[in-house]
Amino acid sequence: MKVKLSNLDGTAGKGDIELNDAVFGLEPRADILHRVVTWQLENRRGIARAARERSDVARTGKKFGRQKGGGTARHGDRKAPIFIGGGKAMGPRRREFDVSLNKKVRALGLKMALSAKAKGSLVVIDSLDIKDVKTKAVAAQLAKANWGKKVLVIDGEAVNEGFARASANLVGVNVLPAIGANVYDILKHDTLVLTRAAVEKLEARFNG
Known part of the structure; x- marks a missing residue:
């Protein structure tokens, strides 16, 4: 044309x-x-950046206190989200958008x-x-x-x-x-x- x-x-x-x-x-x-x-x-x-969840954190899984008599909750894992250094609860996960x-x-x-x-x-x-x-x-x-x-x-x-x-x-x-x-x-x-x-x-x- x-x-x-x-x-x-x-x-x-x-x-x-x-x-x-x-x-x-x-x-x-x-x-x-x-x-x-x-x-x-x-x-x-x-790419969405992922947060470390409980399975990704390297902390002891040993029970660190007595079950009764300590005056605190019955925690058995330092990787729980409520502790400093623990895994993130419901954190963002890695997502890739490399569509071909x-x-x-x-x-x-x-x-x-x-x-x-x-x-x-x-x-x-x-x-x-x-x-x-x-x-x-x-x-x-x-x-x-x-x-x-x-x-x-x-x-x-x-x-x-x-x-x-x-x-x-x-x-x-x-x-x-x-x-x-x-x-x-x-x-x-x-x-x-x-x-x-x-x-x-x-x-x-x-x-x-």
Whole structure:
């Protein structure tokens, strides 16, 4: 499919670009996108740290007092939760969230996310080179473009340093290199902005 190039302020750029239908022209499937997003979010979760319970504490199990006549409760184990150094009662247990997902499904999910954006909320620009490397100038350009509250900008091998610095404090504007493109971030933004270099990198990523 052919897409006309745009500028950062939303105006029409010079020329157009041919997008590979095998990457940007698929029919999105909600079940595939759901599986990939769930896999991403599960793998972002940290491992829950476990507390030591009675069976994990190294303390004597010998009865340390008389059964009767001591004026205290009839304790028979120093590992009981009521003692200092004893095991934790009902403590947190180790949980791991290392969900696995087939590479082909992950690749298909990314293609479908790109294809979903290509249906109406994808913008392709020539590059992220800006004359005035200032937050105010970039904010004015993006406001004029009116791409929505959340904009994801993906560049090529590395993000343009000037643009990254100027847009760092803009709320709702996120910048990634092509290698960092992922389904969750693409879907949660209103508009996806790709540079020409990003398109080349993404297409090469699947063709390679």
